[in-house]
Amino acid sequence: MTDETEAVLPLAAEDVVTPAVWSARVPDVSWCPAPLLAELTPPFIETAEAEPRVLRAHAAGWRVLGASVRGKSHGHRGEHRDDALASVVRDDLMVLAVADGAGSSAPSRIGAAVTADLAVTRTAARFDADVSNADAVSRLGTAMAHAVHDAAMRLHELATIADVAPSSLRTTLVLVALAGDLMLVSQVGDGAVLVQKTNGDVMRVGGARETAWAGEVTCFVPDPCAMTQAAALRQVRAADVSLIALMTDGIDDPFHPLEQSGSALVSQWRDGTTDPIGVAKQQPMRSLLGDADAMLQWMSFEQRGEVDDRTLLLAWRSAPVHA
């Protein structure tokens, strides 16, 4: 009896620990560090929320919908979202960007927001200002490269003002521009661009993985290497494209490799979820195209260990393309 009693003695109280569960806390610090308040005017300040940010736009032949949501990790620690998205959508030009501030540095959310915004606005401004006789690829590509350079220089300025190292503002950048029959993709760091062609094929454009380990990014804006990476443009014939998806690694990683999961993803976005992809837990829902609530619901998919911020920016043709 004594032996049996000893065998079932409970563990010491200190050895019994219930695994922690996720919480979601409102950040208790300002999104924008005080030294930069005077530098960052709307729309930046408007991103200073733990809540999702939704972006909508349209132009002749295209509609755009994007959302950026805070990941569970940031939510649990009461931190702001580090992802950002931005667009310039006109009848003659569409520029889209998503960015992911490097999580190892707290102010990187500023870097992501500023970089995404400047990447699209400066691309458009520089493209408009270029009255040279250069071909479209050269003009648009040069505008994109200069825009990334502008963003990098701005981050250096802000770092000086905030008295932090420029590396504190590090961010990835995925930048897409369409003008006429030309689509160009520029990328620094991770994230991805998926394209669905008018024949239904889905392909990833650029953005190969950099290292053997998850989460390792070797180059960010405003590192010197960013200009080299940004200048490695990928070109697609815009007339062949029916849908474009830009995403940060919070979307890309759970569905790696996109070369295999891309078609199923686009099918979900277009038609609504039918079957889960991989191990991600998703619920049936309607098409995401034009429906921000559906997009936010889709982006709430559960996959163990995937706790990053998530940003998805979709552009799709609003009318059929006839060859």
Next chain:
Amino acid sequence: MSLRRLPVYILADVSGSMRGTPVESVKAGIRQLHRDLLTGPQAVESAYLSVITFADVAIQVVPLTEVSNFIPPEMDATGQTNYGDALRVLLECFEMEVVRTTADQKGDWKPLVFILSDGAPTDTGWAEYAAQLRNRRPANIIAVACGDHADLAALRETTDTVIQMRDMSPDAFRAFFKFVSASVKTTSAKVGSVGDGGAITLPPPPPGITIIP
């Protein structure tokens, strides 16, 4: 689309010189580490723990196990310090247990390794394995020189990150394993954003533990 894990390996010297309070403190420290990690949801989801002990030979006493299923091991201290065998077993574990990203599969986070040793290698082959670790850089390795008799040179040949813990009291080990826990939580919280070629930023070490430049 498999789970991405943060593999964490503890290599514990259990040679004769660790007998008594030091090995008991390491055991208690690992139990404490386990409890601490259970308090962080990101560590619960991502961190996987393994324990490798080394004396005359090295043994992986706990294979890579998710935190919620981890059972802290028993350890006895006796024998020599076969450091080379410890590094060999570690390299084997990397090959067998750690997943690298390929075109078809998603890899783990870069492993985190803590090596605790209070003495000098008694084997002759350790330098070969240390060189492999240095050249291949398959993990972020933190070597801990415990006490005054640890072979700093051997640890430095294994990794750039060497910390010194002269005090081998239970309190010192407790503080060290708090540091390990904080390192794991920090690393698992920074996933997706590690720059500078994968180097990690360690939390500040507790008093009495110094990072050797």
